Amino acid sequence: MFESAICxxxxxxxxxxxxxxxxxxxAFRNPVASAMNMALSFGFTAAILFGMGAQFLGxxxxxxxxGAILVLFLFxxxxxxxxxxxxxxLMPMVVGVVVASIFAGIxxxxxxxxxxxxxxxxxxxxxxxxxxxxxxxxxxxxxxAAPQQTGFGGSLPQLDSKAANQAANPGxxxxxxxxxxxxxxxxxxxxxLFTQYNIAFVILSFALLSGTVxxxxxxxxxxxx
Amino acid sequence: MTIPLAHYLILSGILFSIGLAGVLIRRNILVVFMxxxxxxxxxxxxxxxxxxxxxxxxxxxxxxxxxSLFIVAIAAAEVSIGLALxxxxxxxxxxxxxxxxxxxxx
Numbered sequence: 087m088f089e090s091a092i093c094x095x096x097x098x099x100x101x102x103x104x105x106x107x108x109x110x111x112x113a114f115r116n117p118v119a120s121a122m123n124m125a126l127s128f129g130f131t132a133a134i135l136f137g138m139g140a141q142f143l144g145x146x147x148x149x150x151x152x153g154a155i156l157v158l159f160l161f162x163x164x165x166x167x168x169x170x171x172x173x174x175x176l177m178p179m180v181v182g183v184v185v186a187s188i189f190a191g192i193x194x195x196x197x198x199x200x201x202x203x204x205x206x207x208x209x210x211x212x213x214x215x216x217x218x219x220x221x222x223x224x225x226x227x228x229x230x231a232a233p234q235q236t237g238f239g240g241s242l243p244q245l246d247s248k249a250a251n252q253a254a255n256p257g258x259x260x261x262x263x264x265x266x267x268x269x270x271x272x273x274x275x276x277x278x279l280f281t282q283y284n285i286a287f288v289i290l291s292f293a294l295l296s297g298t299v300x301x302x303x304x305x306x307x308x309x310x311x
Numbered sequence: 312m313t314i315p316l317a318h319y320l321i322l323s324g325i326l327f328s329i330g331l332a333g334v335l336i337r338r339n340i341l342v343v344f345m346x347x348x349x350x351x352x353x354x355x356x357x358x359x360x361x362x363x364x365x366x367x368x369x370x371x372x373x374x375x376x377x378x379s380l381f382i383v384a385i386a387a388a389e390v391s392i393g394l395a396l397x398x399x400x401x402x403x404x405x406x407x408x409x410x411x412x413x414x415x416x417x
Contacts, residue, residue, distance in 0.1 A: 097314050101322045102377055108326050108349055111342070112333035120342050129335045136324070137344065139371070143379055150383050155390050163341060166401050182335030186328040194325025197317040233319075244365075250370050252360045269380075277379070278373035290384050294381055297388030304395035 104130035115170040117163045121156060128152040139245045142272045177284055245269055326353035340400070340409045344393055351386045355379045369370035 107130065110123035128151040135144035254277065255272040279287055326349060333346030362375035401407055 094314055097318075101318075104328065105322070105325050108329040109350055111345055111349065112329060113338060117339055117341050124345050127349065128352060131326070131356060134356060135359055138319070138359050138363055140376055143359060143376055143383075145357065146380065147352065147355070148382055150387055151348070154387060157323055157346060158390055158394055159341065161343060163399060166341075166398070166407060167338065168341060174403065178338075179336055182332040185335060186332035189331055190328040193328070194321050197320035200317065200320075220336075245366075246370065248402075253370055256384055274370065275317070275373050279377050285375050286381070288379060294378075294384060294388050297391045299393040301395040304392065305398045309323055 088142045093137065099257065100133045100137070101132045104134065117170075118160070119157050119167050121163060124159070125156045128156070139269060139271060141269075142275050250274060316360055316364045320354065320357050323353045323357035323360070327354070328351075338409050340397055340407050344390075346381070347392065348386060351382060355382060358382075 104127050107123045107127035111120045111127065114120045114123060128147060132144040132147040132152070135141075135147055250270055254273040330348075330350035330353060332344040333349070335341050337343050337346065358375045358379040362371045362373065362379075365372045365375075396405060399411075404411060
């Protein structure tokens with residue numbers, strides 16, 4: 087299909103650009119150049135999040151990371167008058183590249199061998215069937231315990247804007263839900279955030295407050311008198 | 312949308328390991344801190360990808376996206392504290408080179 091081919095090409099282009107800019111952060115010796123590359127990398131990451139249908143998180147990524155955090159970094163770089171660093175020698179470079187390559191290889195291997203990626207069998211379902219075979223009576227049946235999707239193999243499931251509109255507005259008539267265009271990402275995320283995770287959200291505001299107070303307390307000049 | 316989940320996870324892992332390499336290689340503590348931020352934002356990609364993959368009936372599981380939102384908020388708080396520490400360190404030592412931090416008492 088033409089549209090999905092476009093989606094795929096855009097994803098791979100943005101993924102490559104994000105990785106390239108991330109390499110730029112490490113490679114440039116001037117901290118300002120590193121910060122600019124970091125902004126670009128966060129922008130491409132936000133584009134990938136948009137492509138996954140997480141519009142709100144994409145916007146948050148742009149505003150918080152590429153906006154707030156980057157400006158804070160640039161403030162500090164300008165304020166401290168940082169010079170370009172000299173080469174750190176061959177040994178740390180080799181160690182860093184080797185460790186990072188090993189980590190990337192492990193992640194790639196795990197991602198390509200996720201449960202369900204090879205034979206379509208999910209280990210959770212297999213475990214439930216084994217429990218049934220052992221005739222343990224007080225465990226849930228495989229039908230109720232198994233997840234809806236068998237494993238993590240294959241492509242991501244399609245977003246269904248009709249079902250999502252129905253879930254976001256429970257009182258909506260089916261005709262209205264069918265006529266609704268667009269995916270109500272923010273509404274569903276807000277519903278989860280303000281019902282199920284409301285207490286965690288309130289506690290998070292205390293973390294931000296303590297961060298503000300701590301930053302002021304740490305960065306103020308200490309007078310010696 | 313025909314991109315497999317594995318490709319999102321591999322992208323996330325690659326961005327994370329580039330950040331890890333930066334933390335190990337660079338000596339400027341500001342750039343080390345930038346690489347830490349990149350590692351945090353790389354984790355967000357895999358969280359959102361898993362939330363899509365485990366979704367039922369065309370609706371993602373939003374718990375993972377809420378966790379990802381929390382990560383962004385904690386990262387913002389962490390950056391403010393960390394940069395304040397770096398400013399305090401620069402005042403004390405007049406350098407941001409991490410290898411110069413080699414004595415417990417000056």
